[in-house]
Amino acid sequence: MSDMADAHGAAGMRSEDGMHGAAGMRSEDGMHGAAGMRSEDGMHGEAGMRGEAEIHSETETRSETRGSGRRHVTILAASETGNSLEVAEQLLNAVAQFWSDVELVEAADYDTARLSSEDVLLMVTSTQGMGEPPYGAERLHDYVMTCRDTPLDGAVFAVLGLGDSDYGDDFNRMARQFDRRYEQLGGRRLIEHGECDYDYDATAAAWIEAMLPVLWDELGVDVRGGEGHSVERHGVEGHSVEGRGGEGHRGERSSASGGEGRTQPQRPERPAADAAAVTTPATMPASTPALPSSMAPAEAPQTASALDAPSSLRHPIHHAPVTTARDESSACATSGSMPDSGFARPSKAPAAASHAEARECETVLTGRTLLTARGADKQVFTIRLELADAGIDYRPGDMVAVRYVNSDEIMERLFSRALPGQDMHTTGVADVYETLRTSRDVTKNNLALMTRYAQIGGNKRLKELLADEQQSRNYGRTHPVAALFEDYLATFAPEQLLDVFAARNTRLYSIANAPSAGGRVIELTVTAVRYRAHGREYRGACTSYLADAPIGTRLSLSLVPNPRFRMPQDDAAPMVMIALGSAIAPFRAFLQERKTVRGHATSGPEHASPQESRGGDWLIFADRSPDEDFLYRDELEQWHDCGVLSRLDAVWSRHEGELGHGEHIQDALPRYGDDLLQWLDSGAHMYLCGHGHAVLQSIEDALTRSLAAAHGRRHAVPGVVNASGFFGQAMRDLDLQWAEGYVSQLRADGRLHV
Numbered sequence: 073m074s075d076m077a078d079a080h081g082a083a084g085m086r087s088e089d090g091m092h093g094a095a096g097m098r099s100e101d102g103m104h105g106a107a108g109m110r111s112e113d114g115m116h117g118e119a120g121m122r123g124e125a126e127i128h129s130e131t132e133t134r135s136e137t138r139g140s141g142r143r144h145v146t147i148l149a150a151s152e153t154g155n156s157l158e159v160a161e162q163l164l165n166a167v168a169q170f171w172s173d174v175e176l177v178e179a180a181d182y183d184t185a186r187l188s189s190e191d192v193l194l195m196v197t198s199t200q201g202m203g204e205p206p207y208g209a210e211r212l213h214d215y216v217m218t219c220r221d222t223p224l225d226g227a228v229f230a231v232l233g234l235g236d237s238d239y240g241d242d243f244n245r246m247a248r249q250f251d252r253r254y255e256q257l258g259g260r261r262l263i264e265h266g267e268c269d270y271d272y273d274a275t276a277a278a279w280i281e282a283m284l285p286v287l288w289d290e291l292g293v294d295v296r297g298g299e300g301h302s303v304e305r306h307g308v309e310g311h312s313v314e315g316r317g318g319e320g321h322r323g324e325r326s327s328a329s330g331g332e333g334r335t336q337p338q339r340p341e342r343p344a345a346d347a348a349a350v351t352t353p354a355t356m357p358a359s360t361p362a363l364p365s366s367m368a369p370a371e372a373p374q375t376a377s378a379l380d381a382p383s384s385l386r387h388p389i390h391h392a393p394v395t396t397a398r399d400e401s402s403a404c405a406t407s408g409s410m411p412d413s414g415f416a417r418p419s420k421a422p423a424a425a426s427h428a429e430a431r432e433c434e435t436v437l438t439g440r441t442l443l444t445a446r447g448a449d450k451q452v453f454t455i456r457l458e459l460a461d462a463g464i465d466y467r468p469g470d471m472v473a474v475r476y477v478n479s480d481e482i483m484e485r486l487f488s489r490a491l492p493g494q495d496m497h498t499t500g501v502a503d504v505y506e507t508l509r510t511s512r513d514v515t516k517n518n519l520a521l522m523t524r525y526a527q528i529g530g531n532k533r534l535k536e537l538l539a540d541e542q543q544s545r546n547y548g549r550t551h552p553v554a555a556l557f558e559d560y561l562a563t564f565a566p567e568q569l570l571d572v573f574a575a576r577n578t579r580l581y582s583i584a585n586a587p588s589a590g591g592r593v594i595e596l597t598v599t600a601v602r603y604r605a606h607g608r609e610y611r612g613a614c615t616s617y618l619a620d621a622p623i624g625t626r627l628s629l630s631l632v633p634n635p636r637f638r639m640p641q642d643d644a645a646p647m648v649m650i651a652l653g654s655a656i657a658p659f660r661a662f663l664q665e666r667k668t669v670r671g672h673a674t675s676g677p678e679h680a681s682p683q684e685s686r687g688g689d690w691l692i693f694a695d696r697s698p699d700e701d702f703l704y705r706d707e708l709e710q711w712h713d714c715g716v717l718s719r720l721d722a723v724w725s726r727h728e729g730e731l732g733h734g735e736h737i738q739d740a741l742p743r744y745g746d747d748l749l750q751w752l753d754s755g756a757h758m759y760l761c762g763h764g765h766a767v768l769q770s771i772e773d774a775l776t777r778s779l780a781a782a783h784g785r786r787h788a789v790p791g792v793v794n795a796s797g798f799f800g801q802a803m804r805d806l807d808l809q810w811a812e813g814y815v816s817q818l819r820a821d822g823r824l825h826v
């Protein structure tokens with residue numbers, strides 16, 4: 073083995089959960105034991121653990137702080153794109169209505185040593201990547217997963233997860249893991265953890281509403297009674313009674329957590345009431361603790377919302393055919409299942425604008441260029457959007473959440489089923505129509521939506537289906553909302569429809585150009601999604617909007633930073649990029665940036681190693697056919713000619729000819745194995761961008777197998793290259809084990825971006 077090989081062999085294999093151990097056997101949770109011991113919970117065996125001294129100090133701290141009479145509530149937010157943080161802020165507001173000693177901390181700022189002094193730990197966490205913790209929460213996650221002590225002994229906890237059921241088995245994986253581990257760390261669960269799907273508002277609100285009474289009970293808070301009643305706070309020294317809204321409302325957001333590595337955790341000084349942090353409703357709830365208005369579990373019909381929507385969304389109706397549950401376009405840089413970012417909530421009136429709403433800016437559609445051949449069965453466009461005034465400050469790899477308007481075709485399709493015979497022009501119906509058209513996701517299906525549909529519409533057959541969660545999830549994944557309306561007929565009063573749909577209408581797209589124009593021009597690579605399933609036609613909601621909207625249309629978007637998908641900090645570090653179709657978008661931005669930064673052409677020969685090519689990059693582009701789908705072909709070839717790209721390969725799945733034969737990227741990767749290993753050994757960063765979690769996972773697996781085979785070839789004993797039998801298999805197993813460790817290390821080093 074080479075030096076590199078030795079290093080990687082020893083240093084932990086990456087598990088499904090991204091955890092590392094010393095000699096890595098993989099456990100259920102993907103954890104590794106030092107001596108190859110597997111434990112039920114995926115905890116480590118001997119090494120990689122915190123020392124005795126640290127454990128001891130935690131125990132001391134716990135006995136010092138718990139039971140001292142103070143009940144502190146910590147709300148821990150692990151969020152990448154802001155959704156969990158938003159929910160955590162709403163939870164903060166809800167708790168702070170009756171309990172002042174509450175604090176919100178973001179996971180990235182959380183000192184893990186504090187766990188041993190937590191009294192009440194409420195966590196809101198999303199799942200990101202491929203079943204991974206959100207960016208910034210890795211340290212906390214590592215700690216919680218590997219901790220062998222019981223720092224939460226005597227504490228209570230509850231976990232709420234945000235996720236997207238498109239991610240199958242990884243759906244809310246983080247919430248499940250944190251919840252299970254907190255119990256193993258000694259915590260007492262307040263209530264079952266919650267799992268929200270992409271339209272998280274209602275589920276999050278319902279979970280909070282279910283959790284709060286248990287919390288009040290735990291804290292000894294009496295919240296019965298109506299307006300003006302005081303809140304009793306039992307067991308808190310010096311604070312026996314405290315009125316709502318009065319002095320002492322100190323619910324707060326904290327980003328200070330003390331330095332990492334302190335053995336004696338200290339809570340940060342909590343300042344006095346921060347009016348901005350805690351919104352105290354003007355009126356008291358009648359009998360139960362009120363959720364902030366933005367968290368009402370079932371949104372009240374808000375027929376005015378269409379008028380509340382930004383004027384940019386009130387452009388004239390344009391006609392387009394039907395739509396689909398899942399747009400498949402360039403929202404990759406990440407995973408590609410187009411998770412709704414949840415940034416657009418125009419029909420609600422939260423007390424304070426959400427982070428995303430604050431970031432929202434107006435753009436004008438100024439250009440649309442067809443990238444695929446005319447007449448091809450797939451249409452991919454570059455969409456050009458110009459910001460009116462200031463640009464947005466983004467980095468290559470970042471995404472935008474684009475707010476779209478539903479087509480009249482999908483609206484009419486749904487209305488004809490749900491409101492048969494209704495005159496669309498009567499005021500009530502027209503208002504609902506406009507609200508849904510401009511502010512709701514009426515295409516993307518999931519369990520939560522199906523449940524609301526069944527409850528409100530009363531379809532008995534659907535209720536039977538919903539009794540089987542797995543089957544219902546499958547149905548939701550494979551059938552867009554239009555199919556649901558057609559398969560399970562139910563009729564509604566117009567306003568009831570408002571409660572069926574999630575109040576959001578955004579889709580994520582990777583930005584396809586570098587911010588060289590000061591961030592005033594945003595380009596997206598968008599496939600107009602049209603497909604046929606179960607004998608019916610569907611279209612993507614946002615992709616068809618972008619594909620059909622007249623030039624000059626005003627539309628709004630907000631920046632979604634994507635810290636996982638960054639170019640190497642070292643400008644000289646080479647990049648290997650694998651792009652599937654329109655998922656080439658972020659790589660186009662990368663390459664534009666490289667050209668700008670490097671300033672002049674490099675002159676790497678074809679198939680040059682990164683050193684020979686002076687840091688040029690390597691792009692492997694995969695699509696169906698070179699004649700129809702070679703996106704940005706001219707640009708790519710130019711970049712290749714001038715050395716920005718020192719290597720350009722293409723893999724075509726529907727082609728026989730000079731440029732290749734029909735194969736998928738997974739089948740082609742073994743061919744590149746030796747070169748990939750060489751590039752990676754020389755410090756290259758590896759990027760995979762495509763649509764769909766399962767596809768990306770299978771590419772990562774193929775990459776691992778290709779590196780294993782390359783490693784085997786590199787270290788083959790002459791004459792036994794393709795050894796068969798027991799010996800050959802054992803060698804291949806070792807190579808695979810080595811490659812898993814290698815890939816794991818790449819990820820740990822921040823050099824594998826999926």
Ligand SMILES: Cc1cc2nc3c(=O)[nH]c(=O)nc-3n(C[C@H](O)[C@H](O)[C@H](O)COP(=O)(O)O)c2cc1C
Pocket residue numbers: 150151152153154155156157197198199200201202203204206234235236237239242243244245270272405406407408411412413414
């Ligand atoms: C790149 C990416 C990867 C994701 N991976 C998962 C996943 O593996 N499992 C899951 O349940 N949800 C996944 N999601 C969905 C997010 O958890 C969901 O959008 C959530 O609302 C984000 O919350 P946050 O903004 O607090 O991070 C993913 C979303 C993105 C953008």
